[in-house]
Amino acid sequence: MKIVAIVGSIRKDSYNKKLANFIQSRYKNHFDMEVLSLENLPMYNQDIEENPPQEIVDFKAKVKESHAVLWVTPEYNATIPGVLGNAIDWLSRVDKVMIGKPSWIMGASMGNLGTVKAQMHLRDILFAGGLSSPVLMGNEVYVGACHTKFDEQGNLIDEPTVLFIDSVVNNFMMWMRQYT
Numbered sequence: 001m002k003i004v005a006i007v008g009s010i011r012k013d014s015y016n017k018k019l020a021n022f023i024q025s026r027y028k029n030h031f032d033m034e035v036l037s038l039e040n041l042p043m044y045n046q047d048i049e050e051n052p053p054q055e056i057v058d059f060k061a062k063v064k065e066s067h068a069v070l071w072v073t074p075e076y077n078a079t080i081p082g083v084l085g086n087a088i089d090w091l092s093r094v095d096k097v098m099i100g101k102p103s104w105i106m107g108a109s110m111g112n113l114g115t116v117k118a119q120m121h122l123r124d125i126l127f128a129g130g131l132s133s134p135v136l137m138g139n140e141v142y143v144g145a146c147h148t149k150f151d152e153q154g155n156l157i158d159e160p161t162v163l164f165i166d167s168v169v170n171n172f173m174m175w176m177r178q179y180t
């Protein structure tokens with residue numbers, strides 16, 4: 001199974017990037033995951049949506065070829081970061097590559113609530129917004145106080161969180177049977 005992870009932070013030392021990298025490496029026997037960076041995506045502009053820059057063509061192709069998308073997002077100002085909204089705007093238009101494509105969501109923040117509000121908004125955008133992406137319900141991964149849960153090398157070292165993610169990945173794999 002091919003999965004793309006879309007990380008809503010372009011920060012070099014992003015905890016969400018570390019979380020995506022952790023998922024990619026720990027569950028490599030479950031799925032083949034590519035972590036996509038949003039760093040080089042131009043801003044969405046309706047004037048060029050029919051003939052977008054190559055970065056957008058490539059980005060949309062990777063999403064289209066995947067069986068599912070894992071969204072790993074920080075919370076900015078109680079919602080999703082602008083870079084993630086920009087990516088979603090591109091994905092929602094013209095060939096609409098997210099329609100029917102399964103999504104699951106995780107997030108890490110320094111606050112204790114671990115991106116609850118951002119994920120609530122993202123779930124609504126994916127499912128009820130223009131994307132029509134079925135979203136894995138329940139199994140919500142909120143990595144709060146994330147600065148205390150990774151080691152110097154970027155490994156997730158908080159055992160309860162790791163065990164919980166193991167169970168979520170298991171549930172995700174079962175849920176995906178209906179789509180693959």
Ligand code: FNR
Pocket residue numbers: 009010011013014015016017074075076077078079108109110111112113114115
């Ligand atoms: C934040 N942060 C934050 N945290 C949170 O729990 N709720 C919030 O609403 C916000 N808002 C917010 C706005 C902006 C502009 C920034 C830069 C930060 C803190 C955030 O959780 C922290 O910076 C994370 O480390 C961001 O994720 P990455 O970049 O480490 O993946």
